[in-house]
Amino acid sequence: MTQSMLLDIFKTALLTRRFEARIIQMAMAGEIPGTLHAGAGQEICQLAAIAALQKDDYILYGHRGVAYMIARGVSLAAILADIAGKEGGTNRGKGGVMHVVDVPRGILGESGTLGGGFVISVGVGMALKRKMPGRVVVYFFGDGTSNRGTFHESLNWAALQKLPCIYFCENNGWAVSVPTHVSTAVQNIADRAAGYGIPGVVVDGNDPTAVYEAMHAAVERARTGLGPTLIEAKVTRLLGHYVADQQTYRPDAHTVAAKDPLPKLQQALFAAGTLTDTLLAQIEADVARQVEEAVQTVKAAPLLPPEVALQDLYA
Numbered sequence: 514m515t516q517s518m519l520l521d522i523f524k525t526a527l528l529t530r531r532f533e534a535r536i537i538q539m540a541m542a543g544e545i546p547g548t549l550h551a552g553a554g555q556e557i558c559q560l561a562a563i564a565a566l567q568k569d570d571y572i573l574y575g576h577r578g579v580a581y582m583i584a585r586g587v588s589l590a591a592i593l594a595d596i597a598g599k600e601g602g603t604n605r606g607k608g609g610v611m612h613v614v615d616v617p618r619g620i621l622g623e624s625g626t627l628g629g630g631f632v633i634s635v636g637v638g639m640a641l642k643r644k645m646p647g648r649v650v651v652y653f654f655g656d657g658t659s660n661r662g663t664f665h666e667s668l669n670w671a672a673l674q675k676l677p678c679i680y681f682c683e684n685n686g687w688a689v690s691v692p693t694h695v696s697t698a699v700q701n702i703a704d705r706a707a708g709y710g711i712p713g714v715v716v717d718g719n720d721p722t723a724v725y726e727a728m729h730a731a732v733e734r735a736r737t738g739l740g741p742t743l744i745e746a747k748v749t750r751l752l753g754h755y756v757a758d759q760q761t762y763r764p765d766a767h768t769v770a771a772k773d774p775l776p777k778l779q780q781a782l783f784a785a786g787t788l789t790d791t792l793l794a795q796i797e798a799d800v801a802r803q804v805e806e807a808v809q810t811v812k813a814a815p816l817l818p819p820e821v822a823l824q825d826l827y828a
């Protein structure tokens with residue numbers, strides 16, 4: 514990765530971090546009805562993975578964080594409006610953060626349940642293979658979600674059909690309050706790839722270059738018709754499962770901040786001379802302005818009228 518790519522990732526990660534912190538503040542203050550599963554600690558990994566994609570590739574995501582949408586160009590105001598139940602959201606304020614959907618930007622969202630995206634990704638992969646060869650779909654999901662039956666049936670079919678699907682597991686060691694080793698029989702989620710005859714790759718999710726390279730190889734493989742790859746990035750969930758989680762179950766709740774990859778990337782950029790005090794101050798000011806503009810836009814937007822709840826329903 515070039516320094517310019519790393520700097521872009523740093524800027525977007527910082528924007529995501531500040532934006533999410535503001536959303537959490539609003540949710541805790543009761544200013545918005547929605548909630549957030551913060552992506553803090555996982556943003557750099559998510560952004561490095563997306564950097565290996567083209568703009569016309571598709572993504573499906575789970576529920577943790579908003580970096581995916583910001584990276585694909587969804588406005589902060591549209592994301593916040595979805596969480597706040599306001600007009601102006603990508604889903605007209607109905608979906609919360611889990612259902613930010615922006616098809617022109619390649620964001621296909623998530624199904625109603627975690628792990629539903631595996632099955633959807635197979636359908637998308639079949640459509641791409643037939644109608645849009647050369648394009649790929651990535652499903653970002655968590656370690657806990659990999660225990661759904663949908664994981665196994667989908668990876669089997671995607672592998673058999675050599676679909677252009679990439680399965681990207683963000684293993685943060687937790688599914689709500691359940692540590693991965695309590696729920697999962699294998700050491701690495703990526704070990705399961707062997708069961709489907711596809712490559713399984715473990716990467717350090719705190720290292721953007723390692724994530725980018727693993728993703729780049731998976732994308733090349735998928736684009737050229739060789740089929741799926743399962744990537745597992747080991748990441749750190751810095752905050753609770755969701756906004757109000759007290760994390761009483763978590764032994765490292767007070768020490769986990771030391772594992773934050775964002776200050777480490779900042780230091781690396783300083784060491785390379787890419788970042789300076791002046792530039793950092795400019796970036797921070799720009800981030801603060803963008804976040805506040807989005808908050809003010811959404812505060813001024815109307816709440817959805819109740820009858821809208823019955824619109825756009827399909828059965």
Ligand SMILES: Cc1ncc(C[n+]2csc(CCOP(=O)(O)OP(=O)(O)O)c2C)c(N)n1
Pocket residue numbers: 550575577626627628654655656657658659685687688689750754
């Ligand atoms: C099918 C299904 N089962 C359970 C839940 C409730 N649930 C929401 S988040 C979550 C944990 C997910 O853990 P993981 O996949 O590791 O993602 P993380 O939250 O760690 O990012 C659970 C069990 C759900 N939404 N859908």
Ligand SMILES: [Mg+2]
Pocket residue numbers: 655656657683684685686687688689
């Ligand atoms: Mg998890």
